[in-house]
Amino acid sequence: MGLKAAARELGRPVGEMGDPARGAGRTGALHPMAVNEAVLALLRPKPDLAQLASEPADVRAAAQTAVDASAGLGTIASYATEVALPATGTWSNPGRGGAQEDIVITAPEDGVPLLFVEIDNCFESAQVLAAKIDKYMRFGQRKVKDVDGKERPMWRTRWWSHDGRHGDQPHPPLLLVFNRIGPRNPNTVIAQLAELTERHWKGTWYEGGFHMYDGKLPIVVTGMKQLQEHGPAGAVFRRFGRPHNQTLLEAIGNPRREAHDARKQAEYAARQREHQEELRRIAAQHKAEREARRPVCASCGAQFTDERWKAIEPAGWGGPRDTHPHLCDDCRQRAITAERQAAQAGPEHQDHDQAVPEQKAGGTWLSRFRG
Numbered sequence: 001m002g003l004k005a006a007a008r009e010l011g012r013p014v015g016e017m018g019d020p021a022r023g024a025g026r027t028g029a030l031h032p033m034a035v036n037e038a039v040l041a042l043l044r045p046k047p048d049l050a051q052l053a054s055e056p057a058d059v060r061a062a063a064q065t066a067v068d069a070s071a072g073l074g075t076i077a078s079y080a081t082e083v084a085l086p087a088t089g090t091w092s093n094p095g096r097g098g099a100q101e102d103i104v105i106t107a108p109e110d111g112v113p114l115l116f117v118e119i120d121n122c123f124e125s126a127q128v129l130a131a132k133i134d135k136y137m138r139f140g141q142r143k144v145k146d147v148d149g150k151e152r153p154m155w156r157t158r159w160w161s162h163d164g165r166h167g168d169q170p171h172p173p174l175l176l177v178f179n180r181i182g183p184r185n186p187n188t189v190i191a192q193l194a195e196l197t198e199r200h201w202k203g204t205w206y207e208g209g210f211h212m213y214d215g216k217l218p219i220v221v222t223g224m225k226q227l228q229e230h231g232p233a234g235a236v237f238r239r240f241g242r243p244h245n246q247t248l249l250e251a252i253g254n255p256r257r258e259a260h261d262a263r264k265q266a267e268y269a270a271r272q273r274e275h276q277e278e279l280r281r282i283a284a285q286h287k288a289e290r291e292a293r294r295p296v297c298a299s300c301g302a303q304f305t306d307e308r309w310k311a312i313e314p315a316g317w318g319g320p321r322d323t324h325p326h327l328c329d330d331c332r333q334r335a336i337t338a339e340r341q342a343a344q345a346g347p348e349h350q351d352h353d354q355a356v357p358e359q360k361a362g363g364t365w366l367s368r369f370r371g
Contacts, residue, residue: 010077015092017080034119034179034224035102039079041227042105042117044072070233073115073248074107085116087138091158099135106159111249113161114172119224122182126192133174133197137217140171173218173252175237177227190221194240201240210256211241220251297328299335304328 003017010017047063055063083104089095103117116136120129142154155172164170176193178186194201201219203211219240226236237251238244246255295304295312304312305328312325324332 030121030181031102031119034121034177034181035081037179037224038117038119038177038227039081039103041224042073042103042232043076043079044069044231045076070231071110073105073110073112073232078105078107080104080106085136085139086154087135087142097135098139099132104159108160112252114155114159115175115252116172117175117177119177119179120186120189121179122184122186122189124182124189125184126189126196129176129189129193130196133193133200133217133219136174137171137200140217141215168212168214168254168257170213170215171217173220175248175252176219176221177224178221179224186223190238194219197240203241208257208260210254210260212257213254218252220248295326297331298326299331300328302328302330 004014007014007017044066046067049060049063049067052060052063081103083101084091084094085099085101086094087097087099089098101116102119105112105115105117107113107115118129118132140153140155143151144154144157146152146157159172161172176190178190180186197217197219200217201213203213203216205211220237221240222237226234230236232248235245235247237246237248239246239251242251295309296302297304308329312322314321324335327335
């Protein structure tokens with residue numbers, strides 16, 4: 001009935017809610033309760049202080065502490081428990097060899113598109129946990145045909161995640177939360193587990209100062225108490241192969257690769273800016289040199305416009321030549337107008353000049369005739 005109530009609250013089919021924990025009555029439900037505690041530690045829900053106004057002061061103080069604490073991942077709808085990861089069979093009818101996931105988190109709005117979470121109460125050996133991780137790898141490597149007929153990793157047919165970069169596409173990360181209830185020392189188990197599963201998580205080193213994890217399984221470990229105290233934003237997560245604790249987002253990501261890419265992008269942007277600046281400098285120099293060559297009108301001293309400068313340039317062997325290449329447009333027009341006026345007035349002045357000698361010559365002939 002609890003599963004049905006949760007299904008109604010989340011708007012999910014009952015079949016997606018998992019199954020009741022087996023043997024809960026015999027074992028005191030240690031594992032299911034640890035799963036619940038991990039969900040709360042990762043979710044970190046915030047109480048509504050307005051509804052606690054009538055509660056005692058210590059209750060309100062505890063609620064205020066929860067409100068002031070760092071945020072968690074997603075909402076209650078971002079969490080699913082007891083999810084089968086079939087290495088064979090189907091989602092609804094998984095076959096042998098698959099894993100049964102304690103928690104699956106899908107919170108892309110918080111930078112965690114897909115995260116598998118396994119809870120260990122320190123009863124199992126490193127060898128048993130390594131066998132579980134083998135199952136995770138088989139599931140992560142399994143490919144099926146999607147609805148479009150293309151072959152994809154099976155998990156991508158159910159959940160969304162980043163495509164990753166070419167040559168660096170790891171499997172969805174796995175978070176192991178060790179709840180120190182059983183007799184085994186988690187530190188010893190973690191060291192043995194890292195050695196047993198190295199082939200699954202170890203990346204390839206690149207000279208840029210980072211690793212690539214193509215086809216690898218990011219494995220991150222933490223303790224339940226540290227998770228409850230600090231939440232996902234605390235530096236209490238250790239990824240196999242890394243020497244220091246990190247926040248959850250850093251541990252499941254590749255911050256060195258991101259920093260390397262950011263540096264390369266910044267260097268590229270700087271080179272682009274330098275190139276553009278050099279182009280602007282060259283363009284300004286060419287413009288200054290061109291202005292220095294710009295012709296000046298021989299009449300008024302004004303600089304030629306671009307159109308006038310272009311007009312006086314040679315147009316080829318058969319092209320027309322400008323009649324006044326040393327004059328600007330205005331002076332050229334005045335010169336042409338003056339030439340036209342002179343050309344029109346020329347015959348009248350010529351007739352007048354010829355008439356005077358004729359009269360003089362006529363007078364001389366008449367005087368000779370009279371004489």
